[in-house]
Amino acid sequence: MTRTSHQQPGxxxxxxxxxxxxxxxxxxxxxxxxxxxxxxxxxxxxxAATRERVQGIAAExxxxxxxxxxxxxxxARVSVGLAIPDLTNPxxxxxxxxxxxxxxxxxxxxxxxxxxxxxxxALDAVERLAPQVDALIGYLGSHAAQAQSLxxxxxxxxxxxxxxxxxxxxxxxxxxxxxxxxDYLVHSGRTRIAFLDSDQGGxxxxxxxxxxxxxxxxxITLIRRAAGPSAPAARAAxxxxxxxxxxxxxxxxxxxxMAAGALKALQEAGLSVPRDCAxxxxxxxxxxxxxxxxxxxxxxxxxxxxxxxxxLVEGLLSGGVAAGTEQSALVLxxxxxxxxxx
Amino acid sequence: MTRTSHQQPGxxxxxxxxxxxxxxxxxxxxxxxxxxxxxxxxxxxxxAATRERVQGIAAExxxxxxxxxxxxxxxARVSVGLAIPDLTNPxxxxxxxxxxxxxxxxxxxxxxxxxxxxxxxALDAVERLAPQVDALIGYLGSHAAQAQSLxxxxxxxxxxxxxxxxxxxxxxxxxxxxxxxxDYLVHSGRTRIAFLDSDQGGxxxxxxxxxxxxxxxxxITLIRRAAGPSAPAARAAxxxxxxxxxxxxxxxxxxxxMAAGALKALQEAGLSVPRDCAxxxxxxxxxxxxxxxxxxxxxxxxxxxxxxxxxLVEGLLSGGVAAGTEQSALVLxxxxxxxxxx
DNA sequence: TACTGCATCGTGAACGTTCACGGAGTTGTT
DNA sequence: AACAACTCCGTGAACGTTCACGATGCAGTA
Numbered sequence: 001m002t003r004t005s006h007q008q009p010g011x012x013x014x015x016x017x018x019x020x021x022x023x024x025x026x027x028x029x030x031x032x033x034x035x036x037x038x039x040x041x042x043x044x045x046x047x048a049a050t051r052e053r054v055q056g057i058a059a060e061x062x063x064x065x066x067x068x069x070x071x072x073x074x075x076a077r078v079s080v081g082l083a084i085p086d087l088t089n090p091x092x093x094x095x096x097x098x099x100x101x102x103x104x105x106x107x108x109x110x111x112x113x114x115x116x117x118x119x120x121x122a123l124d125a126v127e128r129l130a131p132q133v134d135a136l137i138g139y140l141g142s143h144a145a146q147a148q149s150l151x152x153x154x155x156x157x158x159x160x161x162x163x164x165x166x167x168x169x170x171x172x173x174x175x176x177x178x179x180x181x182x183d184y185l186v187h188s189g190r191t192r193i194a195f196l197d198s199d200q201g202g203x204x205x206x207x208x209x210x211x212x213x214x215x216x217x218x219x220i221t222l223i224r225r226a227a228g229p230s231a232p233a234a235r236a237a238x239x240x241x242x243x244x245x246x247x248x249x250x251x252x253x254x255x256x257x258m259a260a261g262a263l264k265a266l267q268e269a270g271l272s273v274p275r276d277c278a279x280x281x282x283x284x285x286x287x288x289x290x291x292x293x294x295x296x297x298x299x300x301x302x303x304x305x306x307x308x309x310x311x312l313v314e315g316l317l318s319g320g321v322a323a324g325t326e327q328s329a330l331v332l333x334x335x336x337x338x339x340x341x342x
Numbered sequence: 343m344t345r346t347s348h349q350q351p352g353x354x355x356x357x358x359x360x361x362x363x364x365x366x367x368x369x370x371x372x373x374x375x376x377x378x379x380x381x382x383x384x385x386x387x388x389x390a391a392t393r394e395r396v397q398g399i400a401a402e403x404x405x406x407x408x409x410x411x412x413x414x415x416x417x418a419r420v421s422v423g424l425a426i427p428d429l430t431n432p433x434x435x436x437x438x439x440x441x442x443x444x445x446x447x448x449x450x451x452x453x454x455x456x457x458x459x460x461x462x463x464a465l466d467a468v469e470r471l472a473p474q475v476d477a478l479i480g481y482l483g484s485h486a487a488q489a490q491s492l493x494x495x496x497x498x499x500x501x502x503x504x505x506x507x508x509x510x511x512x513x514x515x516x517x518x519x520x521x522x523x524x525d526y527l528v529h530s531g532r533t534r535i536a537f538l539d540s541d542q543g544g545x546x547x548x549x550x551x552x553x554x555x556x557x558x559x560x561x562i563t564l565i566r567r568a569a570g571p572s573a574p575a576a577r578a579a580x581x582x583x584x585x586x587x588x589x590x591x592x593x594x595x596x597x598x599x600m601a602a603g604a605l606k607a608l609q610e611a612g613l614s615v616p617r618d619c620a621x622x623x624x625x626x627x628x629x630x631x632x633x634x635x636x637x638x639x640x641x642x643x644x645x646x647x648x649x650x651x652x653x654l655v656e657g658l659l660s661g662g663v664a665a666g667t668e669q670s671a672l673v674l675x676x677x678x679x680x681x682x683x684x
Numbered sequence: 685t686a687c688t689g690c691a692t693c694g695t696g697a698a699c700g701t702t703c704a705c706g707g708a709g710t711t712g713t714t
Numbered sequence: 715a716a717c718a719a720c721t722c723c724g725t726g727a728a729c730g731t732t733c734a735c736g737a738t739g740c741a742g743t744a
Contacts, residue, residue, distance in 0.1 A: 062495025
């Protein structure tokens with residue numbers, strides 16, 4: 001009358017089928033735990049005959065070892081959380097892809113949480129992720145500090161938000177990016193330059209302020225406009241902007257997705273790009289090569305961003321780089337990729 | 343002289359900092375394990391004073407509970423693996439997003455593996471994922487059977503590959519899709535219809551054979567062509583196709599990403615879409631609204647695909663639906679979304 | 685025979701947490 | 715004074731696996 005061998009009768013429809021344990025396999029095979037372990041993990045010290053027999057019985061019982069028990073005794077394999085706002089914005093999968101690649105190389109796991117659905121915030125994602133992972137990478141904006149406290153001493157790499165006491169930080173030199181774009185536009189003879197910002201405040205705001213500051217330095221009176229960070233929202237905003245009086249002859253846009261929407265709007269308004277209005281996007285996602293005209297953009301090497309983030313986590317995890325120091329705060333730069341739209 | 347309270351001196355640079363355990367916190371606070379548990383999990387039966395004191399000490403020691411020990415005793419929270427070929431193809435993040443959303447609603451975790459890098463195959467991803475998850479969802483193609491054996495009795499939902507003995511299967515009615523597209527093209531007066539296939543064989547081949555079969559039924563002589571499943575590859579192939587003699591006046595394309603490449607090629611060749619050549623894509627990703635002309639496509643409700651996959655996993659996990667039965671094999675249908683390109 | 689070596693297998697302990705229970709102290713009621 | 719009820723806290727046991735070590739049997743060797 002063993003504990004596992006029968007169900008209480010007449011309970012639910014069909015129980016989640018209490019998983020077979022190593023002891024069940026051992027009993028069924030008439031051997032000990034350790035022998036089952038040896039068989040399952042292809043260890044030495046077991047005859048080929050019993051190995052196959054045990055493996056057969058294990059398969060028959062549908063046994064698969066508990067990752068918890070295994071992790072508990074062996075010391076975990078690293079698993080890193082990835083918190084991103086919106087998988088449907090092509091920027092984030094492009095970034096996620098590079099994180100997954102870098103993580104896979106180290107045989108780490110990546111647990112993804114997308115907090116874009118409903119009214120969820122970055123903090124919700126971190127709360128879900130924190131108990132499950134050894135480290136966290138994410139676009140957390142102003143929640144970075146609270147996120148770090150949820151993670152305790154475990155590494156947290158916060159992107160695009162230079163403030164906050166995250167252990168690791170990766171941010172972007174928006175002054176540099178803005179200078180590249182505005183310099184180019186001015187030298188192309190553009191005089192009425194507009195910046196289409198995202199209306200999500202927080203970390204994003206740094207793009208707007210950087211562009212404004214550089215414009216100031218260059219003596220440009222910048223036309224500013226904001227919209228939701230999606231293509232349709234950008235489309236509507238730009239349509240409104242260019243059909244008004246004093247329409248811009250150049251458009252610098254918060255990100256490539258919105259820039260694609262802007263292209264649509266300009267086309268809809270009967271304007272020719274880049275003749276009537278130049279457009280420069282930001283971030284350099286592959287989408288930019290598929291629009292027409294193809295998108296000139298401030299490009300980021302996204303694969304290097306993912307690599308950097310994972311590398312930072314590795315450094316923090318091993319103690320090689322200390323949290324909150326200069327070593328743990330990376331600043332990456334955009335470069336201007338010339339295509340057709342400017 | 344407790345075991346955890348000091349490091350062996352003069353070892354590595356700075357050890358991975360043997361994580362503090364609940365006993366360390368208990369000792370430091372002068373209380374028992376259970377009291378620490380009560381403090382950390384905000385349980386009843388503890389005074390506010392000690393709770394805060396213990397929490398403070400825990401934070402100070404950088405203590406965070408082991409997810410393994412917790413999972414072992416509490417019975418795991420479900421975590422499901424997601425194996426996809428390529429996060430940089432916009433189809434997959436769109437799908438992944440819906441899986442993550444459906445999983446989050448059930449407070450499940452999603453562990454993502456992208457096997458597109460290097461020469462990895464779906465099986466590599468499954469091997470990495472299998473020991474870490476309770477269920478698996480993925481585009482596995484012909485590896486579905488081996489994947490199921492790696493997963494043992496745990497639920498496996500295989501997409502877009504109707505054969506194979508995966509516990510759950512979601513496939514698409516490509517005959518229906520092909521009929522929708524070809525019917526429409528024929529009724530629009532198109533006479534030289536081409537199908538641009540992916541050159542990755544396997545499961546994908548079913549699209550090609552379905553289109554060919556329906557074309558046969560309709561008495562159409564189909565022009566067939568294949569290219570790598572990326573925009574640039576499609577672009578090159580289409581450029582070659584339309585500049586040859588007997589150029590098609592309609593193009594049905596394996597997926598939307600390739601269709602976007604096809605649009606580029608047609609534009610490059612000086613052809614007007616849809617006047618000179620109609621283009622119909624497949625899968626209905628958001629990208630289709632950003633090309634110009636906007637892409638007419640055989641659209642799939644991607645959110646419902648993710649929901650279906652997660653729902654299937656839930657059914658299999660609870661025993662509500664039996665593996666390998668009709669109940670566990672879903673077939674979804676595309677619908678034709680008319681935009682500008684056809 | 686006795687001992688050594690090897691191949692095969694089994695047994696206690698440990699990993700870090702929660703659960704179920706039990707004990708001590710305080711307050712209130714009769 | 716006695717008992718109950720409640721608050722707060724601690725102790726064994728259990729979760730499922732691997733690790734370190736010991737036990738057994740058999741072949742070969744002195």
